[in-house]
Amino acid sequence: MKDTFEYFSNAKERERAAIVVLIRTNTESARHEATEHLDELERLADTAGADVLLRMTQEKQLPDGALYLGKGKVEELKKHVEMLSLQIVIFDDDLSPVQVRNLEKELEIKVLDRSGLILDIFASRARTREAKTQIELAQLEYFLPRLTRQWTHLSKQYGGIGTKGPGETQIETDRRLINTRISKLKEKLGAIERQQETRREGRSDELARVALVGYTNAGKSSLLNVISAGEVFVEDRLFATLDATTRSVGLSHGRKILLTDTVGFIRKLPPKLIASFRTTLAEVEQADILLHVVDVSHSDLDEHIAIVEQTLLELEVHDKPVIMVFNKTDLVKKEDRHIFEELKGHFKHSVFISAFKGVGITSLKEEIESVIAEASSEMTVEVPLDHFEIASRLHELAEVKEREFGDHSVIMKLSVHHRNLARVERLLAKAA
Ligand SMILES: Nc1nc2c(ncn2[C@@H]2O[C@H](COP(=O)(O)OP(=O)(O)OP(=O)(O)O)[C@@H](O)[C@H]2O)c(=O)[nH]1
Numbered sequence: 001m002k003d004t005f006e007y008f009s010n011a012k013e014r015e016r017a018a019i020v021v022l023i024r025t026n027t028e029s030a031r032h033e034a035t036e037h038l039d040e041l042e043r044l045a046d047t048a049g050a051d052v053l054l055r056m057t058q059e060k061q062l063p064d065g066a067l068y069l070g071k072g073k074v075e076e077l078k079k080h081v082e083m084l085s086l087q088i089v090i091f092d093d094d095l096s097p098v099q100v101r102n103l104e105k106e107l108e109i110k111v112l113d114r115s116g117l118i119l120d121i122f123a124s125r126a127r128t129r130e131a132k133t134q135i136e137l138a139q140l141e142y143f144l145p146r147l148t149r150q151w152t153h154l155s156k157q158y159g160g161i162g163t164k165g166p167g168e169t170q171i172e173t174d175r176r177l178i179n180t181r182i183s184k185l186k187e188k189l190g191a192i193e194r195q196q197e198t199r200r201e202g203r204s205d206e207l208a209r210v211a212l213v214g215y216t217n218a219g220k221s222s223l224l225n226v227i228s229a230g231e232v233f234v235e236d237r238l239f240a241t242l243d244a245t246t247r248s249v250g251l252s253h254g255r256k257i258l259l260t261d262t263v264g265f266i267r268k269l270p271p272k273l274i275a276s277f278r279t280t281l282a283e284v285e286q287a288d289i290l291l292h293v294v295d296v297s298h299s300d301l302d303e304h305i306a307i308v309e310q311t312l313l314e315l316e317v318h319d320k321p322v323i324m325v326f327n328k329t330d331l332v333k334k335e336d337r338h339i340f341e342e343l344k345g346h347f348k349h350s351v352f353i354s355a356f357k358g359v360g361i362t363s364l365k366e367e368i369e370s371v372i373a374e375a376s377s378e379m380t381v382e383v384p385l386d387h388f389e390i391a392s393r394l395h396e397l398a399e400v401k402e403r404e405f406g407d408h409s410v411i412m413k414l415s416v417h418h419r420n421l422a423r424v425e426r427l428l429a430k431a432a
């Protein structure tokens with residue numbers, strides 16, 4: 001039974017799906033919100049490889065404990081399932097294992113919730129060994145309590161877990177196997193993490209570190225591409241990026257920063273899953289500045305901003321300086337551009353760009369400079385001319401604002417970021 005939990009690639013054709021969202025109150029805004037959530041869920045389903053043939057809502061203050069929907073609604077859904085030959089129903093809310101079991105029994109097709117769907121997408125998109133291990137672990141942990149007869153994933157099946165009615169004993173065996181696999185994955189991940197820590201310790205930390213964060217599809221990777229002339233993967237689908245990519249980017253005055261792309265956030269992203277992206281986390285934690293990229297053309301941008309801020313809070317990185325980067329300005333009509341002024345008034349640092357058209361990149365770089373400057377101290381130093389190597393090293397460690405040559409020395413006015421203060425002081429001690 002070794003290797004029974006390897007994934008198969010998603011070679012089969014697209015599945016026929018229904019999506020379901022609950023409307024909590026009978027108000028215009030709740031209905032509008034439900035539509036937005038259905039749109040997003042449909043995009044997620046599409047990314048995972050399912051075509052949505054039915055969008056369904058139910059007005060209900062509290063979900064039913066056993067069936068999530070009301071009994072009558074489930075019967076109605078069942079009729080649609082038969083009529084449209086649906087293969088899967090996806091719920092926007094997280095379902096309890098009991099609800100999944102009951103719904104699968106009633107509807108006789110697969111039932112998936114939003115977390116399960118996101119996990120599926122992540123699993124099919126993971127490329128690196130680390131991402132694959134992290135996601136398999138998250139998937140198994142999610143999967144374990146939901147182990148039922150009919151349960152198979154959208155884009156893959158777990159080998160060994162039969163689709164044709166294993167009895168309770170079989171489920172017990174499966175459970176044990178999964179637990180063994182989970183411990184193995186944890187060990188593997190621990191090893192990968194130790195390797196990465198060593199790598200991080202080895203890399204130079206003289207450069208200011210800037211991390212791109214934001215809602216999925218906001219344009220983080222596109223921005224990294226235009227700003228560093230790179231070729232990071234960009235796609236008009238959700239969760240194009242799963243791994244942290246870092247590039248060195250030159251600002252003005254020769255100063256360089258390290259800019260890192262990270263996994264996108266989304267509404268109701270399972271907290272366990274965010275926690276599983278440890279590399280992303282480490283990069284965000286170590287960043288001096290965050291660039292919060294927002295799709296300013298999206299009708300739901302306020303909610304997107306709030307969700308990203310909430311996620312940063314949960315990750316305990318909310319006290320870092322943030323530059324709001326409002327992207328996709330090319331998609332905003334002239335008559336709607338007054339919202340730019342409103343947004344500007346709301347945030348301490350904000351820039352408006354179009355990664356697509358390469359507009360606003362210089363202002364963004366200037367804004368990064370000025371935020372770095374806020375965390376920097378100015379000092380004037382004198383370096384003897386026969387210590388030219390010290391002068392040239394200072395150019396790397398600090399921004400040289402002014403320089404004046406005397407007969408035997410050069411006087412430099414420096415702006416030094418706090419992370420480099422100790423280094424600069426040590427260097428100057430050598431010249432003294
Ligand atoms: N019109 C327009 N489209 C843009 C702009 N920036 C990015 N896009 C498009 O938006 C989509 C998403 O871009 P990505 O750079 O992959 O977004 P991301 O934030 O990295 O997304 P994830 O990795 O999925 O979190 C792509 O289709 C881009 O071409 C822009 O300034 N204008």
Ligand SMILES: [Mg+2]
Binds near residue numbers: 221233
């Ligand atoms: Mg991306």
